[in-house]
Amino acid sequence: MNNPDQAISPRPVKRVVIAGGGTAGWMAAAALSKTLGKVLDIVLVESEEIGTVGVGEATIPTLVTFHRLLDIKEQEYMAAVQGTVKLGISFENWKDVGHRYIHSFGISGKDHWSAGFQNFWLRGRKEGLASEYSDYCIELQASLQDRFSHLPRYHVNYAYHMDAALYARYLRGFSERYGCKRVEGKIVDVVTDGEGCISALKLERGEVVEGDLFIDCTGFRALLIGKTLGVGYTDWSQWLFNDSALATQTTAVRDAVPYTRAIAGKAGWQWRIPLQHRVGNGIVYSSRHMGDDEARAEFLGSIEGEVIKQPWPVRFQPGQRQQCWVKNCVALGLAGSFIEPLESTTIHLIQRGIVRLLQAFPHAITQPAIDEYNARLNEELQHVRDFVVMHYHISDRRDSPYWQEIAEMRIPDTLRHRIELFRETGEVFNVPGELFGVNSWVQVMLGQGIEPKRYHPTADVMSQADLARFLGDIRHNVLHTVRQMPLHMDYMRSYAPAP
Ligand code: FAD
Known part of the structure; x- marks a missing residue:
């Protein structure tokens, strides 16, 4: 019997085996083969018969950085995946039915070292000097006006919408160019050695794929980390009620907007991810609060365009593997954790896992490196x-049992503290290395109607005339900059034309 908690003796790494060829598998293959392909033997095993989860098409700006690290050319990538630009997420019906706000990737206004911009805006609004919070952020305003372009003097912070199947295909070509070997076949057995480490994968046709380090990218099946090594899963369904999804693809009926739509419903929410050639649609819901038939009817009744791919169901359990790296096996993607795609974070977490693995890349796998990796990833x-x-x-x-139950839910203490701090003082603290910075917390908390009781006294130091000028200049600059941008799809058609 495997004991995942038992430390292993250091072991050298020469052969890396990636099990699974979804987004996680091919992202790992691309990064490892580009960076260490000359010193490692990298093999990826995937099964066309099993296929991939087929979703995961909205990203966040860290993917742009990941591609830069791999030297992936943006125009080539965008054309290959029928990509569009994403400047943020439009949250519709979240505060209440009929309400909308955008959480963008941009920075609102200008901070003072002692106080964030929101403090100046809060005073300005109290004194009738400030307009909407969305007027002080280029990416947010560009989303509202459906505009985008790269700019010479300002770095627009953006991400992509992409076709997940085309992305895996693109990364496969990329990885193979850097020496990754692909093996087609179904894994039917995972062989372990005397220390409980994985030594080989056995495929249905009898082939045996041996390795030193195994990366489990087999999706929710978690064949290596879960089924073989027996690593448990921490369930987060007390905070995240949704456990089911239906996804489908439709034809585009209008030009793609540069943001993902997340539309809250009676017992979950729906996504719209606009690509160049089609739209990805999905409903995420709680099966305790809505039956599958009802979800299907609500979903199909609200999507636009012609259905290209019939809806397919996905079941999931929110949570995380107790350790994502155990012995000589690292789990990436759905095999390691799942947080519903409301903020499009899973591909980012795959990328973080890959980058951390590469940074800690062991000539020999050691227990301290494993412990460090797990601790950072948990955070x-x-x-x-x-x-x-x-x-x-x-x-x-509060308009359905789902939302009523959410209102009663006890949230994690870490989150309660952040919200209370903002409510009392208008402040958000920044922890270095955290994915969501001050701007994200503020845009969502103000967006969903949290009213801070106070603002920082630094905001009172300015005279009223200075504050009016300060806010007016930022607003003018935002509106002036956005006005120079073309409509998003006009820009995309010349920048990354469909192949
Ligand atoms: P999969 O895509 O399931 O791939 C698993 C691979 O393992 C496949 O190649 C399969 O063939 C192979 N495999 C499995 N068993 C075997 C076997 N026995 N033998 C051989 N091969 C095997 N993330 C985002 O960042 N943005 C989003 O907008 C987003 N939306 C999502 C919506 C939903 C409803 C869900 C469920 C997830 C979403 N995600 C999103 C997450 C995202 O889809 C995944 O993180 C991403 O696709 C990676 O999946 P994966 O590669 O881990 O698994």
């Missing part, structure tokens, strides 16, 4: 979990 996962849970907790909705 990141809990931070993302808190941020997602917040959207539910601060909603005013």
